[in-house]
Amino acid sequence: MSEDKSAIPIHDTDAQGEKVELDYDKKTAQGEICVKVICLGDSAVGKSKLVDRYLIDGYKPQQLSTYALSLFRHRTTVNDEKVLIDIWDTAGQERFQSMHRSYYHQAQACILVFDATRKKTYKNLSNWYAEMRKFRPSIPCICAVNKIDENMEVTTKSFAFCTQNNIPLYYVSACDGTNVVKLFADAVEKAVAYKKDPVDIEDQIMEELENM
Amino acid sequence: MALNPQYEAIGKAFTQQYYALFDDAAQRPQLVALYNAEQSLMTFEGQQMQGSAKIMEKISSLTFQKIAHLITAVDCQPTFDGGILVNVLGQLKTDEDPPQSFTQVFVLKPANDSFFIQHDMFRLVIHNVAA
Numbered sequence: 001m002s003e004d005k006s007a008i009p010i011h012d013t014d015a016q017g018e019k020v021e022l023d024y025d026k027k028t029a030q031g032e033i034c035v036k037v038i039c040l041g042d043s044a045v046g047k048s049k050l051v052d053r054y055l056i057d058g059y060k061p062q063q064l065s066t067y068a069l070s071l072f073r074h075r076t077t078v079n080d081e082k083v084l085i086d087i088w089d090t091a092g093q094e095r096f097q098s099m100h101r102s103y104y105h106q107a108q109a110c111i112l113v114f115d116a117t118r119k120k121t122y123k124n125l126s127n128w129y130a131e132m133r134k135f136r137p138s139i140p141c142i143c144a145v146n147k148i149d150e151n152m153e154v155t156t157k158s159f160a161f162c163t164q165n166n167i168p169l170y171y172v173s174a175c176d177g178t179n180v181v182k183l184f185a186d187a188v189e190k191a192v193a194y195k196k197d198p199v200d201i202e203d204q205i206m207e208e209l210e211n212m
Numbered sequence: 213m214a215l216n217p218q219y220e221a222i223g224k225a226f227t228q229q230y231y232a233l234f235d236d237a238a239q240r241p242q243l244v245a246l247y248n249a250e251q252s253l254m255t256f257e258g259q260q261m262q263g264s265a266k267i268m269e270k271i272s273s274l275t276f277q278k279i280a281h282l283i284t285a286v287d288c289q290p291t292f293d294g295g296i297l298v299n300v301l302g303q304l305k306t307d308e309d310p311p312q313s314f315t316q317v318f319v320l321k322p323a324n325d326s327f328f329i330q331h332d333m334f335r336l337v338i339h340n341v342a343a
Binding site for chain 1: 256257258274275276277306307308309310312334336338339
């Protein structure tokens with residue numbers, strides 16, 4: 001597929017310890033399912049801080065500065081299956097340019113984040129969502145309103161963008177940790193479920209090829 | 213018009229002043245004075261605009277709260293119409309983001325004993341396409 005050329009080469013290590021290009025549509029060299037979860041939202045809504053909080057304590061992201069993104073790699077188990085999760089976070093490039101399409105490539109779930117203390121970041125969700133949907137028409141998407149510790153009132157509100165698009169909303173705080181683990185655990189679970197039963201034609205073809 | 217022998221000093225002084233204004237949110241609107249109302253062209257991450265009003269609109273639409281430019285190298289050349297070509301290589305840091313490299317090119321055009329920015333091209337140094 002020509003689109004693959006634009007993909008950022010993220011590396012995996014095979015049984016011999018050699019670096020091989022990681023393809024999120026396949027299993028890793030160690031036989032784990034691998035999923036890619038992307039975070040989207042305005043600058044300074046706390047996307048990186050949420051990931052930090054989820055992975056806890058001194059976890060160092062891989063800074064891919066020439067690609068302007070931060071990659072958080074994490075291994076876990078979902079329903080007794082070993083899963084490698086790459087959480088992709090923008091590194092500020094969205095302040096200058098629109099996201100490169102390779103950011104969306106092969107993503108299996110998306111977390112949209114806005115800030116409970118800044119209305120503008122909620123208004124911009126529809127732009128982020130529309131752009132993501134251009135590339136990934138049917139991947140599961142969930143939404144988080146961050147910084148509820150600074151604005152508890154927000155937890156009593158419902159948000160039209162989420163209800164209209166049927167997107168589950170999580171009230172979270174990267175600062176005190178409220179709902180952060182649940183947010184990512186659900187995102188990962190949805191990503192794995194999507195991977196096993198993809199809706200996009202392109203993904204279905206990949207799945208069929210893999211099972212051949 | 214002849215080559216301006218002061219090209220190096222002017223180019224460097226301009227660069228310093230430009231980023232000092234840019235990095236201070238209170239003074240950033242003053243950048244408008246460095247552009248011409250019609251005869252300034254900007255290409256910002258591939259997006260083209262003309263005239264100081266449109267250029268300032270772009271600059272003020274950027275969403276960071278804080279920005280700091282750190283200049284690595286400034287190269288200047290005099291142009292044969294008395295202007296100055298300036299190429300800037302540097303890094304910038306916005307809010308809590310990791311630093312990013314950027315490159316910016318200016319053409320300074322002489323007018324009324326001073327200069328204005330006739331051309332301005334800005335790019336982040338990001339290689340999204342695998343080599």
